[in-house]
Amino acid sequence: MSRAEDQQKKASARNGWLLSAPALALLIFAAxxxxxxxxxxxxxxxxxxxxxxxxxxxxxxxxxLFERDIFDGTLRxxxxxxxxxxxxxxxxxxxxxxxxxxxxxxxxFIATRNPRARAIWLFLITIPFWTxxxxxxxxxxxxxxxxxxxxxxxxxxxxxxxxxxxxYNEGAVLVGMAYVxxxxxxxxxxxAIEQFDMKLLEAAYDLYASRFKVLWHVILPIVRPGIxxxxxxxxxxxxxxxxTPRVLGGGKNMMIGNFIELQFGQGRNWPxxxxxxxxxxxxxxxxLLFYVRAIxxxxxxxxxx
Amino acid sequence: xxERAAVTAESVYKVFGQGAHAVHALENVSxxxxxxxxxxxxxPSGCGKTTLLRLIAGFEMPSGGHxxxxxxxxxxxxxNKRPVNTVFQSYALFPHLSVRQNVGFALKMQGRPxxxxxxxxxxxxxxxxLESMADRKVAQLSGGQQQRVALARALAPQPKVxxxxxxxxxxxxxxxxEMQVELKRLQTETGITFVFVTxxxxxxxxxxxxxxxxxxxxxxxxxxPRDIYTAPVNRFVANFIGETNLLPVTAAKGGYQLGCGVIVxxxxxxxTLSIRPEQIRVADSKAKGAIEARVTNLVYFGTxxxxxxxxxxxxxxxxxxxxxxxxxxGLMRGSNICVDFVPGAARLIGE
Numbered sequence: 001m002s003r004a005e006d007q008q009k010k011a012s013a014r015n016g017w018l019l020s021a022p023a024l025a026l027l028i029f030a031a032x033x034x035x036x037x038x039x040x041x042x043x044x045x046x047x048x049x050x051x052x053x054x055x056x057x058x059x060x061x062x063x064x065l066f067e068r069d070i071f072d073g074t075l076r077x078x079x080x081x082x083x084x085x086x087x088x089x090x091x092x093x094x095x096x097x098x099x100x101x102x103x104x105x106x107x108x109f110i111a112t113r114n115p116r117a118r119a120i121w122l123f124l125i126t127i128p129f130w131t132x133x134x135x136x137x138x139x140x141x142x143x144x145x146x147x148x149x150x151x152x153x154x155x156x157x158x159x160x161x162x163x164x165x166x167x168y169n170e171g172a173v174l175v176g177m178a179y180v181x182x183x184x185x186x187x188x189x190x191x192a193i194e195q196f197d198m199k200l201l202e203a204a205y206d207l208y209a210s211r212f213k214v215l216w217h218v219i220l221p222i223v224r225p226g227i228x229x230x231x232x233x234x235x236x237x238x239x240x241x242x243x244t245p246r247v248l249g250g251g252k253n254m255m256i257g258n259f260i261e262l263q264f265g266q267g268r269n270w271p272x273x274x275x276x277x278x279x280x281x282x283x284x285x286x287x288l289l290f291y292v293r294a295i296x297x298x299x300x301x302x303x304x305x
Numbered sequence: 306x307x308e309r310a311a312v313t314a315e316s317v318y319k320v321f322g323q324g325a326h327a328v329h330a331l332e333n334v335s336x337x338x339x340x341x342x343x344x345x346x347x348x349p350s351g352c353g354k355t356t357l358l359r360l361i362a363g364f365e366m367p368s369g370g371h372x373x374x375x376x377x378x379x380x381x382x383x384x385n386k387r388p389v390n391t392v393f394q395s396y397a398l399f400p401h402l403s404v405r406q407n408v409g410f411a412l413k414m415q416g417r418p419x420x421x422x423x424x425x426x427x428x429x430x431x432x433x434x435l436e437s438m439a440d441r442k443v444a445q446l447s448g449g450q451q452q453r454v455a456l457a458r459a460l461a462p463q464p465k466v467x468x469x470x471x472x473x474x475x476x477x478x479x480x481x482x483e484m485q486v487e488l489k490r491l492q493t494e495t496g497i498t499f500v501f502v503t504x505x506x507x508x509x510x511x512x513x514x515x516x517x518x519x520x521x522x523x524x525x526x527x528x529x530p531r532d533i534y535t536a537p538v539n540r541f542v543a544n545f546i547g548e549t550n551l552l553p554v555t556a557a558k559g560g561y562q563l564g565c566g567v568i569v570x571x572x573x574x575x576x577t578l579s580i581r582p583e584q585i586r587v588a589d590s591k592a593k594g595a596i597e598a599r600v601t602n603l604v605y606f607g608t609x610x611x612x613x614x615x616x617x618x619x620x621x622x623x624x625x626x627x628x629x630x631x632x633x634x635g636l637m638r639g640s641n642i643c644v645d646f647v648p649g650a651a652r653l654i655g656e
Contacts, residue, residue, distance in 0.1 A: 130500045202364055203397035205384045207411035208462065217414070 042274035060271025088255040094236035095177040107189035168250030176244040185230040192226020309376040309497040312338040319371035330356040347509040348519035390459035398443040411462040431458040543579040550622040564618035573653035584650035585624035590643040
C-alpha cells in the first residue's frame with residue numbers, strides 16, 4: 001500500500017469516528033446510563049416513601065416471584081405476580097397471532113397492487129402513527145364502552161336488550177393492542193411479499209398443489225423472514241404495553257408495564273420495579289435471540305445469499 | 306388404430322381487456338398435437354404462442370373454444386387438476402427447497418407414498434444428471450443446472466404433456482445447443498408429448514417433429530420442419546423461417562414470369578415466388594431460365610458468400626454461393642452474372 005493510500009485510509013477511519021461520535025455519546029448517556037442506574041437500583045434497599053436507600057439487598061429480585069409474610073417473614077410464591085406475567089405473555093402472543101391474521105392478507109393485498117396504488121395504501125397504513133397513542137386508545141374505548149358506538153347501534157337495531165360489557169376486560173386490551181400494532185406487522189410482511197416471485201405461485205399450482213398447499217408449502221416458508229420480523233416487532237412492545245391495558249383493561253387486567261409503573265408509584269418499591277424492568281429486558285432479549293437465530297437459519301435455508 | 310390427440314384446441318379465442326383496449330391474443334386457433342410428439346409453437350414475441358401454452362396449462366381461461374387433453378375436455382379445470390406440467394422461462398424453482406425437494410414437490414403435493422417420491426426423485430435427478438447436486442439449494446446452481454432441475458421437476462409426476470415456455474432463452478449459445486440435444490433425448494426417452502414455445506426458428510427446426518408457426522394470434526401453418534422450410538404457405542412463414550427472396554410473378558405459358566421477363570417453373574399457388582438464397586446458383590447465360598443480374602454487394606461468410614443481386618426490373622435478390630477451395634468465386638462488385646434456380650426449389654406462396 002502506498003503512503004498516500006495509507007493516509008487516506010487513516011483519514012477516512014478518523015472521519016468515521018468523528019461523525020458517529022454524537023450518536024455514540026447519546027447512546028451511552030441516554031440508553032446505557034439509565035439501564036445501569038436500573039441495575040444498581042434493583043440491588044438496593046427500598047425507601048419508605050419510594051426512592052432507594054444505600055445498601056445491598058436481593059429483595060428486589062426475590063420480590064419478582066415471592067412475597068414476604070408481614071408477620072413471620074417467610075417467603076411465599078406471589079401468585080398475583082405470576083398471573084400478571086402469564087397474562088402479559090398470553091395477551092402479547094394472542095396480539096401477535098391476531099395481528100398476523102389481519103396483517104398477512106392486508107400486506108398481500110398491498111404488495112400485489114400496482115406501484116402507484118401500493119404507495120397510497122402504505123401511506124394509509126401509516127396514518128395512525130401520526131396521532132397520539134393515548135387519543136387513539138381512548139377512541140377505541142369510546143367504541144367499546146357501554147354507551148359506546150357498538151352498543152348503541154346494537155340496541156337501536158334491537159339485536160340486544162342490555163348493553164354488552166366489552167370494555168375493561170382482556171378482550172378490550174386485545175382489540176386495542178391489535179389495532180395499535182397492526183402496521184408494525186404489515187410493513188415487514190409487505191417488504192417480504194414484495195420480493196416474492198409470483199411465478200412461483202403458478203409453478204406450485206401447476207405441480208398439483210391446491211391453493212392451501214401453495215400457501216403452506218411455498219408462500220409462508222419464503223416470506224418467513226418477514227413473518228418473524230413482524231412478529232418480533234409486535235410481540236416485544238406488546239409485552240411492555242402500558243397505555244393500552246391501563247385505558248382499556250381497567251385496574252384488573254394489569255400487564256407487566258403497569259405492574260412496573262405501580263412499583264415506582266403507589267407501590268413505593270423501586271428495587272422491585274427495577275428488577276421487573278430488567279426481567280422484561282431479559283425476556284425481550286431472549287425473543288430477539290430467537291429472531292436472530294431464525295433469520296440466520298432462514299438465510300442458510302433460503303439460499304438467497 | 307385411431308389414437309387420441311394428446312392436446313386439442315378447438316376454435317380457441319383469447320381476449321385480454323375490454324372495449325377499445327381489448328387485445329385479441331388468440332383468434333380461432335384450432336390445433337391437434339399427437340401423443341409422443343415434439344411440437345413447437347414458433348413465432349415472434351406477441352404472436353400468442355405463450356398465451357396458447359398458458360391456456361393448455363390452465364393459467365388462463367379461453368374467451369371462447371375448448372381445450373382437450375387426451376380426449377377429455379379440461380377447459381374449466383384449474384392447473385393443479387390438469388395432467389400437464391410446465392417448464393417456465395424463468396424456471397420458477399422454489400428457493401427455499403433443495404434440488405431433491407424441488408424435484409419431488411409435485412409428487413409430495415399429490416400425496417404419493419414417501420418411498421415412491423424418493424425413488425422417482427432419484428430417477429429424475431439421474432435422468433438430468435444432477436445426482437451429485439441433490440442436496441444443494443437451487444440458488445447455488447448455474448443457469449444450465451437450474452434448467453435441468455426445472456425439467457426434472459416438471460417430468461417427475463409423469464405428465465401426459467410437458468409444456469416448455471422458451472426454456473432455453475436464458476442460456477448462452479453453447480449451453481443452449483447442448484440443452485437442445487438434451488431435450489430431444491429426454492423427450493425420446495420418456496415418450497412424453499412436448500409442447501415447446503420459442504421464437505428461435507433454428508431451435509424449432511432442429512428439435513421438432515412438427516411446428517406450428519404463429520403470427521398475430523393466428524396459426525399460420527402447421528407442418529414438419531422440412532415442409533415449413535421448403536413449402537411455406539404464405540409470405541409470413543417464408544420470411545420468418547430462414548431467409549428467402551420474394552419476387553412477384555404472373556402466370557405465363559410454360560411457367561411463371563418474373564418482373565424481368567424470364568419464365569421460371571414453380572410449385573404451389575399464389576402470386577409471389579419464394580426462393581431460398583442457397584437455391585440460387587450461377588448459371589450459363591444460354592441456359593433455360595437463366596436470369597441476368599448485377600452484383601451490387603458481396604458479403605463473405607467463410608463457408609459461402611452472399612451475393613446481393615439486382616435484376617433487370619430493379620428487383621433485388623440474395624444468393625448464397627458456396628466458396629470453392631481457394632475461396633475465390635471470381636465474382637466482383639458491379640459485375641454482371643447469370644443465375645438460375647435449383648429445379649423444384651422455387652415455390653409460389655399466398656399473402
